[in-house]
Amino acid sequence: MPDEDAAAPPPPIDPRLLEVLVCPLTKTTLIYDRAAGELISRAAGLAYPIRDGIPIMLADEARRLETP
Amino acid sequence: MTYAPITSPRAPSEDAAPLPHTALDAASVRAAYRRWASIYDASFGGVSLWGRRAAAAAVNALPGRRVLEVGVGTGLALPRYAPDKRVVGIDLSPEMLALARDRVAEDGLVNIEALLEMDAEATSFADGSFDVAVAMFVASVVPQPRRLLSEMQRVVRPGGHILFVNHFAAERGPRWWIERALAPASRKLGWHPDFRFEALLPPEALARAQRRAIPPFGLFTLIDLPV
Numbered sequence: 001m002p003d004e005d006a007a008a009p010p011p012p013i014d015p016r017l018l019e020v021l022v023c024p025l026t027k028t029t030l031i032y033d034r035a036a037g038e039l040i041s042r043a044a045g046l047a048y049p050i051r052d053g054i055p056i057m058l059a060d061e062a063r064r065l066e067t068p
Numbered sequence: 069m070t071y072a073p074i075t076s077p078r079a080p081s082e083d084a085a086p087l088p089h090t091a092l093d094a095a096s097v098r099a100a101y102r103r104w105a106s107i108y109d110a111s112f113g114g115v116s117l118w119g120r121r122a123a124a125a126a127v128n129a130l131p132g133r134r135v136l137e138v139g140v141g142t143g144l145a146l147p148r149y150a151p152d153k154r155v156v157g158i159d160l161s162p163e164m165l166a167l168a169r170d171r172v173a174e175d176g177l178v179n180i181e182a183l184l185e186m187d188a189e190a191t192s193f194a195d196g197s198f199d200v201a202v203a204m205f206v207a208s209v210v211p212q213p214r215r216l217l218s219e220m221q222r223v224v225r226p227g228g229h230i231l232f233v234n235h236f237a238a239e240r241g242p243r244w245w246i247e248r249a250l251a252p253a254s255r256k257l258g259w260h261p262d263f264r265f266e267a268l269l270p271p272e273a274l275a276r277a278q279r280r281a282i283p284p285f286g287l288f289t290l291i292d293l294p295v
Contacts, residue, residue, distance in 0.1 A: 054169060057184055057191075
């Protein structure tokens with residue numbers, strides 16, 4: 001596999017996948033931030049990263065959201 | 069998760085009592101697969117081919133298009149799904165998933181909808197998201213097989229199917245004696261010769277499940293559990 005162009009936008013997550021994906025902790029729906037490459041769980045206060053097209057749905061790997 | 073040597077404390081437990089699921093557990097499992105990913109296909113991949121082939125054929129024969137493969141590993145089974153199946157694969161090992169992603173790209177497998185890093189015992193899918201969930205050589209390497217079963221039952225719709233292919237302990241006969249004799253060595257290799265049907269399936273499920281030994285040696289068993 002050739003190296004991907006760092007400036008290229010990440011491939012989008014399939015909308016059908018987004019319909020069935022929930023937060024592993026709260027089982028609530030997720031917000032897809034395509035630009036940041038994250039799946040955000042407001043209920044858990046966590047942002048799950050998407051690395052090289054693979055969402056990492058583990059709380060240990062998630063970024064904690066700043067409280068508003 | 070796929071089949072590989074797992075060190076304590078991730079040994080499968082036949083105890084149905086809940087155990088804490090700690091970050092250390094996930095870390096140790098991922099470390100094991102990091103070491104194992106590059107040689108996995110050449111070692112266990114060959115042995116397990118018959119099992120994966122039978123499991124994918126069983127998935128293809130079932131109605132419904134939405135398929136979840138739990139413990140997709142390096143994606144050895146992915147090319148075997150029918151083009152009309154829309155497959156989502158999950159695994160706990162990023163190294164294994166990276167190999168699966170490369171396989172999907174190189175083979176042009178457009179029916180593989182997504183690959184995600186998840187804990188098979190606590191997935192990120194809404195209830196009833198799939199028509200079929202299949203776990204190949206996974207049930208004997210998760211900490212709590214019954215919790216794996218519960219999670220698969222949750223994410224498959226009523227009327228759907230759960231499939232397992234695994235090595236289960238022989239219940240009698242020559243294979244029972246051979247497996248007993250090999251038990252100490254095989255544990256080191258990640259082989260769990262004493263993994264029994266009852267560790268995965270409660271009596272009610274065991275009564276409903278269809279079990280089929282897979283040729284050529286009947287070493288592995290395919291289980292079909294209607295939800």
